[in-house]
Amino acid sequence: MRRTKTCVCAILAAVCLFATACSDQLYLENAATPLALGMDLDKNDKFHFYGTVPVFSKNIRKKSQEIAGTAESLRQSRSFQDAQTAGTIQGRNYQVILLGRRLLQHDDWFAMLDVLFRDARNTITDRMIAVDGSVTDVIYLNPPDQPLLPILLRGMVDTKTKRSETYSTTAQELHRQFFDKGVTPYIAEIKIVNKQVQLKGSALLDAKGKYAMSLNAQETILLNLLQKQADPGYSLSFHIPDKPIKPPFETDMFSFTGGKPKTKIKTGYENGKFKFDIHIKTKIGLSEHLFPFNVAQDAKSLEKQASALMEKQIEELIQKMQRHKVDPIGLGVYARAKKYKQYIKVEEDWPEAFSHAEVNVKVKLSISAMGPVK
């Protein structure tokens, strides 16, 4: 009797197992996994979504399918997206999220991304990329000589981030930047030039997410240095003022590769203004100088010149950021840590306080390598 009971129980348990399973099963080939998500506004400020779905078939030459449409919100758009593909749309494999310029010109677009964070199945490691122009152009570009757009963009952003020339800000990181009051968001920026995707550098957003300004590669590196994020291997170039120019070649160019930078930020508060002293100290290796120069003898003078030039560029950069009232360096975080009493008063509008702050920059470069040629 007991044995029969055990058998019956086992069979029942097995049946229950089979019955409960399979509810959220989704085969790889049945899922449409858009790898890129685009968001933009059209001329009438109507919200548009875009997606690129890879097509898994050897017989179809075009490797991806583009989907687009208008909707009120991303999750609401899912049914429109589903309607355009063979599988069911899953937000689990987004590699990049493209944000159109028109969208970024409005405050509070960030709320549209809510579904990414609230539905835990959606990935939040997708790279946020601003598009200088319209997202449509990028999504439908499909260059024949390049890999799938999402792979191209993801690779572009990730590898250049290693050289500190842009930011691979993930959705999660962007979320942090939005909700940390001591810092304003910064993301990568691309542009279509001659039907080619080009990385512009980075885009700085203000505290509400509105587009403020763009930085090119060199400026992004300098910002990275200020943020203590620059990895060794970044490369900077300057015109040395007193060197001869032989047109059409600009022979006064001087480039170096930076080592591991030591950035020190001192925070103070004087005369109702915040005061930041930033010291950047790093070893550099010469990559090129187009003018004749005896580095072995006159290294010191070159170091001084380069330091001064770099200092000037950084100061200009900071002034520009102050004008636009953005603080991607996160100096607010330093102020909160060191001068909390004064900071808490201006916390709600830190970028404003930052724009009045006094920022002094000191750069000290020391040449440690000059290359194997004289």
Add this chain to the structure above:
Amino acid sequence: MTNEQNGKEKPEPGEVIRLSLDENLTILRKLFSDTPDLFIRTFTIKQTQEQAALLFIDGLSDQQAINNDVLRPLQVPTEAGKPGDELMMNVGHIVEESCWSQIEISILHGSSVLLVDGRDKAYALGTGGWPQRAIEDPQMEASLKGAHQGFVETSGQNIAMMRRYIPNRELKMRRLIVGRRGQTNVTLVYLEDVMNPKLLQSLEERIQKVDVDVILNTGELSELIEDNPYSLFPQFVLTERPDSAASQILQGRCVVIVDRSPSALVAPVSFYSYFQSIDDYSTRWSIATFLRLLRLFAFITAAFLPAFFIAVTSFHIEIIPLKLLITLGDSRGQVPFPPFVEAIIMEITLEMLREAGVRLPAPVGQTVGIVGGIVLGQAVVQAGLISNVMVIVVAFTAISSFILPNYDMVAAVRLIRFILMVLASLFGFVGIIVGLMTMIAHLLTLKSLGMPYGSPLAPVRFADWKDTIIRAPLWLLNKRPTGTLAKQDTTQANEKPKEGKP
């Protein structure tokens, strides 16, 4: 005395032989009716002028020995003796028996029995000589540097081979007879001053309890004395290598030799015993350690890889890295089956090929290899039935299971793999984790001869770790494993070898 009167009944067990040879022979003919291979040779012993009969079974006894060492000395005319004298025979192994039951066993086990008229004892002569195989390289546990002798089907030879490794008088044996009809000799071989007596007693009791007709193989015995007969995991190591058996004895374990079976049973063992091979001790310790880790890794991949593949492709596509997603998608896109069906088809094909390869004779076996290689490797993918990646997964699983040194453990892994595949297809990673947890819990509760199967990791016995997952240098292995509760724990007192000077 009813037997004597009607002369037809068989003797009761324990009944002794008569003095009269004729009576005895009548009884014997009754006992062994319809036994044409029993030879009865009657003759007169020249030495004592007594009537005698020699009984032996053709094929189980050595004809040469019987002719030259028994019949000839007894029939050569010598100095006159009187009846009852010690007989002249050139046989070393002579046992005097008087019970019918013992005589019967002696004859059936290949001894020849000499019955002499007027004596109340029969002589069982060790002239056994049955068909035997030459000692060969072990098939299942081939070794690169170890000895090339494997156990054979005669327990006496097997014990001798082990004794060659441990020529020590502390190497003791207990001989038990198992099986009502088979009367199989089962010998427990152990080191008296090392082996824990309680474990030995427990093993002996378990074997004594076995009540079967016949034990044909060590595997049958092991199944009858296991701690948990429902478990998928083997609980005793079966080895066909005398050197491994000797090494196990030295570690405080008991080796059970079953007559007529070429494998020896080792108890108690732990889960990690199945990942050790005798070559580990003859190669350098660093490579031995690497190999042991590799085997554990292979165990995990052999059990979990197909399940992992199913779970990923049917539940968790988000964890596939982008570039792999595209390759995987391309490869999966053309397959008409869901991942589970695809995996089951391939795994079953693999199991079939493996089974076919085992049973087929070597020349045909090659054909199976070629067919399998082409079917598994190419045609299935080209026909679009199975994806490339699945083929790789199955191949990797197969390779992983080939490097495990113990066949029984591989068999367990094969079954676990299928269970995990079903779980993965139903519940994804949750199913795999549930399977993993159940497996770990089961391994932890499992016992081998009452000793914990998970030792030395659970319960933790740090001292044994040196020779479990890793293989420490031999000069560090000065103690026997504590997992066997050995009476004597020090085996050696080596120090690190020093750099020498000429």
